[in-house]
Amino acid sequence: MTVEAAFELFEITADVGVSARGSTLAAAFEQAARGMYAVMVELDGVEERESRTVELDAAPAERQLERWLLELLFLTESEDLLFSRFEVVIEESGALRGVAYGERLDRARHELGPEVKAVTRHLLAVRALDGGFEVRVVFDI
Amino acid sequence: MTTWDAVLQQIDEYRWEIPVSYKAGMRVPGRIYANLELLQMAADEQAFEQTANVAFLPGIVWRSLAMPDIHQGYGFPIGGVAAMRLEDGVVSPGGVGFDINCGTRIILTSLTEDEVRPRLRDLANQLFRDIPAGLGGHGALDLTDLELDEVMRDGAASMVERGFGRRQDLERIESGGCLPDADPTRVSTRVRDRGRRQLGTLGSGNHFLEVQALEQVLDAPTAERFGFTRPGQVVVFLHTGSRGFGHQICQDYLDRMEAAQRRYGIVLPDRQLACAPIRSPEGEQYLGAMAAAANYAFANRQCITELARRAFARIFGRDDDALGMELLYDVAHNSAKIERHTFEGKPIDLCVHRKGATRAFPAGHEDLPEIYRDIGQPVLVPGDMGRYSYVAVGLESAMHETWGSVCHGAGRVQSRHAAKRMLRGVNVAKRLEARGIIVRAQNPRLLAEEASEAYKDVATVVDVLEAAGIARKVVRLRPLAVIKG
Numbered sequence: 001m002t003v004e005a006a007f008e009l010f011e012i013t014a015d016v017g018v019s020a021r022g023s024t025l026a027a028a029f030e031q032a033a034r035g036m037y038a039v040m041v042e043l044d045g046v047e048e049r050e051s052r053t054v055e056l057d058a059a060p061a062e063r064q065l066e067r068w069l070l071e072l073l074f075l076t077e078s079e080d081l082l083f084s085r086f087e088v089v090i091e092e093s094g095a096l097r098g099v100a101y102g103e104r105l106d107r108a109r110h111e112l113g114p115e116v117k118a119v120t121r122h123l124l125a126v127r128a129l130d131g132g133f134e135v136r137v138v139f140d141i
Numbered sequence: 142m143t144t145w146d147a148v149l150q151q152i153d154e155y156r157w158e159i160p161v162s163y164k165a166g167m168r169v170p171g172r173i174y175a176n177l178e179l180l181q182m183a184a185d186e187q188a189f190e191q192t193a194n195v196a197f198l199p200g201i202v203w204r205s206l207a208m209p210d211i212h213q214g215y216g217f218p219i220g221g222v223a224a225m226r227l228e229d230g231v232v233s234p235g236g237v238g239f240d241i242n243c244g245t246r247i248i249l250t251s252l253t254e255d256e257v258r259p260r261l262r263d264l265a266n267q268l269f270r271d272i273p274a275g276l277g278g279h280g281a282l283d284l285t286d287l288e289l290d291e292v293m294r295d296g297a298a299s300m301v302e303r304g305f306g307r308r309q310d311l312e313r314i315e316s317g318g319c320l321p322d323a324d325p326t327r328v329s330t331r332v333r334d335r336g337r338r339q340l341g342t343l344g345s346g347n348h349f350l351e352v353q354a355l356e357q358v359l360d361a362p363t364a365e366r367f368g369f370t371r372p373g374q375v376v377v378f379l380h381t382g383s384r385g386f387g388h389q390i391c392q393d394y395l396d397r398m399e400a401a402q403r404r405y406g407i408v409l410p411d412r413q414l415a416c417a418p419i420r421s422p423e424g425e426q427y428l429g430a431m432a433a434a435a436n437y438a439f440a441n442r443q444c445i446t447e448l449a450r451r452a453f454a455r456i457f458g459r460d461d462d463a464l465g466m467e468l469l470y471d472v473a474h475n476s477a478k479i480e481r482h483t484f485e486g487k488p489i490d491l492c493v494h495r496k497g498a499t500r501a502f503p504a505g506h507e508d509l510p511e512i513y514r515d516i517g518q519p520v521l522v523p524g525d526m527g528r529y530s531y532v533a534v535g536l537e538s539a540m541h542e543t544w545g546s547v548c549h550g551a552g553r554v555q556s557r558h559a560a561k562r563m564l565r566g567v568n569v570a571k572r573l574e575a576r577g578i579i580v581r582a583q584n585p586r587l588l589a590e591e592a593s594e595a596y597k598d599v600a601t602v603v604d605v606l607e608a609a610g611i612a613r614k615v616v617r618l619r620p621l622a623v624i625k626g
Contacts, residue, residue: 011556013186013213014347040276070392077385078334080277105277112584114345114557114626115276118239118388121395121412122215140215140239140388141346141557 003132007035017123017138025061025126026088026096028133029068033086033100036069036119039139040076042111046084049103058094061126065135069119072100080105114141145184149173155609158204159193166410167196172204173211174543176605182554182597183211191218194410198223199418200230202484202491206543208498209605210552210597214238216413219497219553222546225419227479227490231407232424233416234398234431236494237477239391241431242438243382244315244473245499245521245549247532248446250453251465254354254373254621260456264352265579265622267452272350272445273342275583275626280341280444289333292340293325296436297443297471305447312510313468315500315518318439320478324429329393332430336386336437341444345584345626347550347591348381349526350449352622356529359614363534366516367469369616376618377449377466378530380523382475383438390434394427419492428477435476442471469532470519474499474549480508482544493544501535501547501612520612523550524599526580526591526623527573531603533612547612551599560595573623582625591625 005027007020018035022028037043054071056064068088075081083102090096105112118140125136149157152172157180159171171192175183183189188211195217196205202224211220216235225231257264273279284292291299297311297318311318343350355374358364383390398415401423407416417423446468450461457464477494484491502509504517513519517534524530539545555563569588570580582588606612 009558011558013556014219014553016557074331074335077339107275107277107583111586112276114584114587114590117344117346117385118392120215120239124412138215 001131003129005031007031007038009035009038012138015139015141017136019134019136021129021132021134023132025133026090028135029065029088029098030086032065032135032137033069033072033083036072036116036139037083039116040113041082043084045110046082047103048085048101050081051099051101052081054098054100056096062124064094064096065126065137066119066121066124068096068098069137073116073119075100082110117141145189155605159189161196164193167193169196169201169204171196171207173207174605174609174611175209176601179209179597179601179605186213188213188218191216191411192221194414195221195223197409198225198231198233198414198416199407200225202226206546208546208548209602210497210548210550212552214496216411217494217496220548221496222494222498222543224482224491224493224544227419227492230419230492231416232419232427232477232492233414233494234391234394234427235413235415236496237391237431238475238496239388240382240475241387241390242435242473243475244438244442244471245378245380245523246442246446246471247469247521248377248449249368249465249467249469250375250377252375252457253371254375257352257375257621261579261622264452264456265581265624267456268350268449268624269581271448271452272624274624275345278342278583278626279338282340284337284340286333289336290325292440293323293328293433293436295319296439300440300443300447305444310443310446310468312512314439314471315473318443318471320432320435322429323432323436324426325433327426327430328390328433332386332389332393335389336384339384339386340437340441341448342384343381343445343624343626344384345587348626350445350624351378351526351620353378353530353618353620355616356619357617359616363516363615367519367532367615368467375621376469378521378523378618379442379445381441381445383434384441386437387434390430394430397423398427431477435473438473439471470521472499472521480544482540491544495546497549498546499549500545501539502545503535503537503540520547522548522599522603525551525593525596526620527578527593529599530618531599532615532618533603534615536610536612539611543611547606548602551596551602553595554597555595557590560592561589563594564589564592578620579622580625584626587625
């Protein structure tokens with residue numbers, strides 16, 4: 001049995017978290033990124049016009065998840081990019097290569113949510129499931 | 142889940158304690174300021190556990206404190222106060238938070254609601270147009286590295302130098318709008334890149350700029366000294382922080398602190414409490430970077446203040462001097478500051494962490510500017526956008542019990558999603574308009590998350606502090622127009 005790729009947002013008093021799953025750790029990371037952008041924008045309205053590549057050297061899985069999301073957040077803040085689709089490869093060494101597809105933020109067209117200020121370590125977790133992985137992360141809004 | 146009824150020890154009607162016996166490793170008890178209603182609101186989440194966890198931090202003195210607006214945070218609860226001895230204590234970025242030196246400020250005007258009401262919609266539009274808010278909002282400035290250095294070093298004064306505001310604004314800002322010992326060399330390129338274009342922006346979430354009117358005077362002599370002189374007097378209430386600049390500093394230092402904590406052999410129950418001794422290279426580097434972010438936040442609020450003054454001047458056809466747009470005060474509620482206090486009859490220097498708690502120094506305190514030294518510092522307590530906000534004044538008893546600290550707002554009671562669910566189908570902006578409150582939001586979807594239902598009643602929160610003798614209410618303000626990200 002393999003775990004179907006998906007994410008859900010969950011509640012926490014002042015902020016919001018994402019719980020994401022996939023048949024591989026990389027697939028779960030892709031879904032976590034989708035979840036983070038789902039907080040900030042209606043994903044369906046984000047077209048794939050540009051892409052950015054993120055490369056990270058090896059790190060423990062939880063730390064790698066945090067770094068991956070932080071790299072994306074930095075691209076959003078420094079280049080005004082919003083992303084809606086991700087392709088992640090995690091090498092055997094633990095190094096990560098991810099490609100994010102999206103476009104420049106357009107206030108007239110995108111239905112925006114709140115800014116994600118930060119990726120916290122509160123409840124941060126990576127867990128193996130039967131046939132896949134589940135990750136959990138909370139964002140500071 | 143812990144049944145808090147069995148753990149909490151009631152001291153009096155407004156004080157509750159978590160004894161050190163609750164968890165092995167607590168160095169001091171936890172203390173919560175709340176009435177029964179507020180206590181129950183906070184009991185079903187992790188806020189009390191977090192209050193107990195903060196008591197593990199080395200060097201903590203007296204109590205791990207929680208204000209009546211307490212709710213769950215990361216490591217520290219929001220509404221948490223903890224003071225550490227300098228010799229053997231630690232500094233924890235989690236005790237400051239991601240939004241370093243987030244705070245509030247009130248700008249007075251000599252206008253009344255009757256004068257503003259006919260132009261309120263134009264005013265709201267002008268403010269909304271001139272003050273960037275929300276995701277992707279950029280300021281008018283694009284700062285070079287040298288200019289960023291000035292902002293980090295000089296805080297609000299760096300903006301006054303550029304024509305944003307006046308010299309006399311500076312004395313009406315906590316710490317004069319500048320923390321000393323900011324160290325720009327401790328700030329990464331990534332921090333700079335996130336901060337370059339965000340100066341003079343409001344952000345999103347619970348940040349706001351509101352036009353408010355004086356609704357009720359609760360302490361007439363103090364109100365008058367604070368500049369509240371006429372019924373229906375209009376003020377501007379601003380809440381924002383250090384934007385991506387501060388968020389990135391916190392993020393950078395969480396990593397370094399985790400490593401440092403291991404090196405110094407400090408064991409804590411929550412990763413987000415990562416810390417280092419105040420008197421260690423890591424502690425000093427964080428405090429230097431934190432001060433740089435604090436100064437960025439002071440500069441941000443100073444920049445927005447001037448944008449608001451210009452918007453008023455444009456709408457009312459008089460310059461901001463003629464409109465009486467003096468600063469009342471600017472207070473921070475996310476900071477760690479080295480302060481001199483008295484403990485057990487002796488002077489002591491402490492690093493006071495205030496995570497979602499406002500400094501509230503009383504009359505006579507040497508850190509207060511001359512204008513407030515004989516009366517006490519204005520304490521700004523925003524409520525929610527549909528009800529009211531307060532200005533209070535710090536009391537001497539706060540110095541002894543809470544290191545001169547009070548609550549920072551109403552405190553959340555509903556999660557963002559719960560609020561949205563509860564208000565599905567309700568047009569929050571329309572509902573506010575029907576009550577005469579004009580809302581301009583970059584992101585109307587967000588309004589339900591910030592509606593009154595999502596927050597505790599700030600009146601209850603402030604009443605608890607007054608009844609406990611920590612602060613005294615001075616005036617109550619009511620929103621007329623709300624600008625949101």
